Amino acid sequence: MMTSPSSDSRSREREEEEARATSLPTVLTVSDWRDPVIDPIGHDPRSAYVERFWLPVLGPSTVWLLRRLASLLEHSRGVAVIETAQLARELGIGERIGPSAPFCRTVKRCVDFQMARWEEPALAVRRRLPPLAQRQLRRLPDSLRQEHESALSTWLPVDERLVRHGRRLAVSLLDYGEDQAAAESQLVRWGFDRTLARQCADFAGIVVARRRAGAA
Secondary structure, three states: OOOOHHHHHHHHHHHHHHHHHOOOOOEEEEEEEOOOOOOOOOEOOOOHHHHHHHHHHHOHHHHHHHHHHHHHHHOOOOEEEEEHHHHHHHOOOOOOOOOOOHHHHHHHHHHHOOOEEEEOOEEEEEOOEOOOOHHHHOOOOHHHHHHHHHHHHHHOOHHHHHHHHHHHHHHHHHHOOOOHHHHHHHHHHOOOOHHHHHHHHHHHHHHHHHHHHHHO
16 A cells, blocks of 8 residues: 655654654753644643643643743743753653653653644744644543533633634635635625634635545
């Protein structure tokens, strides 16, 4: 069975990320991971949402690492440098940085869950974590799933709720066969600001493209 070039590329990227995660440098450079799709609707790693709902999915050491890195980046204008062993000690998970060390596994978990990625020479980290997807919600206890559903609107400011609404509409329009330009125009006709309509249409294009790539 032949493997497609895109599949080979993704496989190589995963192998490279795993190799980096198992050979952490003694000094870690951390940078912002800017994501125009997630950032407008995401949650600060230090927020109540992340503590309540992401913690059972990511685990405590991963959440604490993301919180610590968010604080470092906030006070260093987007790029921070810290000794890896020192950071591990600050998190209370030892100071070893070898492949089997708890800190190395924690960094790998961040990468595996797409909360961080390697952008040589730095580890780029999300400053805004996305809302939980359905597959992640299924991992929560029933009580937390119900709490997430009932509290979802209260976690989002009014403007972010508008963004979510526009993105859902744009994805639906693309699912019904419209292209991004047509989806943008339709959102404008429904009263959305043109800039927001374009962002929602771009988001929908990414969602649909990823969905199709996953089904291929």
